[in-house]
Amino acid sequence: MRNIASILWALGISLFFSTNALASTKVNDDHYLLGPGDxxxxxxxxxxxxxxxxxxxxxxxxxxxxxxxxxxxxxxxxxxxxxxxxxxxxxxxxxxxxxxxxxxFRDIYVSGEVKLPGSYQYQPGLTLEKAIALAGGFTDRADRDDVEIRTSNGQLLTDVSSTKTVNPGDTIIIDQSFF
CATH class of the missing domain: 3.30.1950.10 (wza like domain)
Known part of the structure; x- marks a missing residue:
């Protein structure tokens, strides 16, 4: 009986921690607006x-x-x-x-001077830096200071920080440097 109780207690603890781990990676569905491709x-x-x-x-x-x-x-x-x-x-x-x-989630897109331009599956918590890493990183010709994001609603964001959050449907544009 005591052995069964300790097994149930261990299962309960592991379920608690796995549920908390899943909850921490979940996107807040209350504010997420659905769109084509989701x-x-x-x-x-x-x-x-x-x-x-x-x-x-x-x-x-x-x-x-x-x-x-x-x-x-x-x-x-x-x-x-x-x-x-x-x-x-x-x-x-x-x-x-x-x-x-x-x-x-709908995909994000990375275009321009990255090694593997294309579409990538969105992941909760995705930043500009992580999205560029998914695309293989910058090419030698990339202008690392001229990165833009076209949001899924068409707005163009310029001079974005590498820690900027990327959202589903966004397109990241890496321009070519002159030197």
Whole structure:
């Protein structure tokens, strides 16, 4: 009996620490605005047929059973869950419990004078310095002082610090130096 109690205690402690580790890497879904290329997971409690992963298309939409076409660009996962919950409650399911999480973020892009320009999977906590490292680092011709970020909403940021946070959908542009 004592052995079982110590095993359960050890499992509880390890679960506590693993849950805290996951929580520390999780992006704050309350403020994250969805956009084309994001993959979301919709979970409906006790409704396996309505629980699924979907990728938001280039026009910002998904098609969800019983609800139809949903425009998700600019909405938070919580807003989407509330909308789906209300639609399912309206004649389909009594008191549905709906959760929407981000399964995969849209990519970031690194272009210009890096060794491996291209698209890269966004990771929570990504900085400009880390994104450039993902792209293999600067080339010999890179102007390390002339780095720009075009945000997913089209805004151009110039003179950005290497510690600047990069967001899903951003494009990092590394210009060529003259010398």
């Amino acid at each position: 993959q979301i997971q919709i979970l409906v409690y006790n409704e396996a047929d309505l629980s699924m992963k979907l990728i938001i298309d280039q026009s910002g939409n998904i098609i969800y059973p019983l609800v139809g076409k949903l425009q998700l660009t600019g909405k938070t996962p919580d807003q989407v869950a509330t909308y789906i919950r209300n639609k399912l409650k309206d004649g389909f399911i009594n008191n549905p419990m709906v959760t929407v999480i981000i399964a995969k």
